[in-house]
Structure formats: C-alpha cells, structure tokens
Amino acid sequence: MLQSLGLGPAEEAVYTALLARPTASAQDLVRQTGLDEAETTRILLDLTTRGLAAVATEARSGVSGPSDCDAGSRPARYRLTPPSVALAPILVEQRNALHRAETAFSMLTEQYRSTAAHPAGSVVEVVVGVEQVAHRFHQLQRGAQRELLVFLVGAPTAVPRDDADLSESSALDRGVDFRVVAAKDYLDGPDVARDVKAGIAAGVEMRLADSVPLKMVVSDRERAMVPLDMTDSGGEPSAIVVHRSGLLTALVHLFEREWAEARPLYATTTGVRAQPTTDQQPTEGELEVLALLLAGVSDRRAASQLGLSIRTVERRTRRLMDLAGADSRLQLGWHAARAGWL
CATH class of the missing domain: 1.10.10.10 (Winged helix-like DNA-binding domain superfamily/Winged helix DNA-binding domain)
Structure with missing residues (x-):
C-alpha cells in the first residue's frame, strides 16, 4: 500500500x-x-x-x-x-508529477500528429513481433481511462491470456467500462469458460456472437489495435494500431453493431451461458410440460397426465432450460414469466 x-x-x-x-x-x-x-x-x-x-x-x-x-x-x-503531516507532502508531489507527465503526454501526442512524415503515418502504424505487439496491447488497455471495446476470436498469438487478464483487471480497478463480444468458438479453448466467468463476476460486460469479423481492442475510442495475418509479416505476429480517424470511427460503429446483435453472457454455477435469441420459442408440447412443472407437478405425474413417458418429459424440460439459458427450474420459471411463455 x-x-x-x-x-x-x-x-x-x-x-x-x-x-x-x-x-x-x-x-x-x-x-x-x-x-x-x-x-x-x-x-x-x-x-x-x-x-x-x-x-x-x-x-x-x-x-x-x-x-x-x-x-x-x-x-x-x-x-x-502523524501521517496527515508526514505523508501529505509526498502525495502532493506525486500528484504534481502526474500532472506534469499528463501535460508532457498531451504535448508529445499533438507534436507526433502534427509532424508525421506522411498523412497515413498519423492514422495507422504497423507493429511487428511478439514483444512489440504485446507491448502496444498493454499500452492500449492500461492507458484506457473511460472505455474498452473488445472483439475476441481464436486463440491468443502474441499476448498470453493470463497477461491479458492482468491488464483487464487493472482497467476494471480504474473504473473503465469494459465491453466484449466473443465469437462462439472462443469459449471452446481450454479454461476459457472459467476465465470468462471470473471476468463477468469482476464487471466485464460480455456478449456472444456466432462469429465476429476480426480480433480487435479499442481504447477510449481514440486508438484501436487489429492483428494482421502472420503470413504477411514473415510468420511473426503483427498488428496495426489505428489512431483517431474515419477508420477508427468505422471500427467503433462495427463494434456497436455486433454488440447490439450479440447475446448477453452471464455466469452460472457451472460456467457461463448465453441468453437465448428471441426467435427461439418453446413448442406447444413443451409449454404443456412447463405449465405443469410451474404448478408444482412432479415429472412422473406430468408424464401420466400428458400421456408421455418420463424420459420425454425430462427431455422437454431440458430443452426448455436450454432455451431459457437456465441452470435450475427456478430460473426457468423466472425466464418463462419474463418472456411471456405462459
């Protein structure tokens, strides 16, 4: 401390x-x-x-x-x-040093933009190599003050997931809004579901899409980083860093569109689940089972009343829970009421 x-x-x-x-x-x-x-x-x-x-x-x-x-x-x-006497001057000096650093940062940023050798140089820069890509990634995440927008797809190449998790935790501790759209197959990686669950619990807003167009991180809507195909850089990981421009605005619009269409992810006792899409509705037979379950009827008695086997009742109940993204029958009842199934 x-x-x-x-x-x-x-x-x-x-x-x-x-x-x-x-x-x-x-x-x-x-x-x-x-x-x-x-x-x-x-x-x-x-x-x-x-x-x-x-x-x-x-x-x-x-x-x-x-x-x-x-x-x-x-x-x-x-x-x-007394700490109020002894430590206060140190704190004031550190605040002054931070203010001087922020002023220098602003001046250098403006100077860089105004003296770029070529107009494109101030908009897009190419970063090549594992260390350089990882360094710029951490710069973007650790430098964010307001918002981080992320597309996740495929396995990490330059930045190990544990290192990315540390940067994510640092951003959340600073109160940065953190929104992520993950491709469906991203959750198939080893231990990914565990890490996603921990991220959601820490405050990351996460949604799931069948696919996302590219891997990307946008910091404060001022800079973005997009990995490039390694075949274009001799097999080394590489990426472009996009500064404020029409291209950056287009990347932000792309994120917002994918975010609006993706399904929210939420943590459960066993992992993570995506909220069902609105076009998935229970069949009439499934609704008959649901009505009896919510009335407190046992599976065996429901099967007898509907003329079904217990296995069929259990299968329909399981599908209802999948549609609702529920881990328990209590959650199923809550979702059914909210979705107007009955």
Missing part, C-alpha cells in the same frame, strides 16, 4: 509495525517484522531523517543520538509522525 508513496517493502513493514504502537524500539519491531536488528535500526533512522518518524521524547535522555545508547541507558524508542 505504501510502496506507491515511495516506501520499499521492508520500510513499509517497519512503518506498519510502528503504526500499531505508541512507541517501539528496534528490538520490538524485529520481533514483529522478522527483519534483523541492524536492518530495522537503519530503516528507523531513515524514516526519522525523512520526517516519517521521530525519536520518542522519553528515549532522548542519556543518549547522544537516535542510533546511540550508553551502556546503562535503554534502547532508543521511536514513534510515527
């Missing part, structure tokens, strides 16, 4: 241990942090020099400095400087 304010792991351990005590000696903190006494003493002196801690008043008498102890005196004891 405190590493973002400039403290290393060992410094954070000492600072956090001291936070829980009014005062403490280096020996006290050794027992709590697991660091050796020399390292703990050095860190305490450094925290004191930086104004994050101070020597406790009762420990000052009989010692010439925070690191010295006369033979008969007690070890120096330390206390924290």
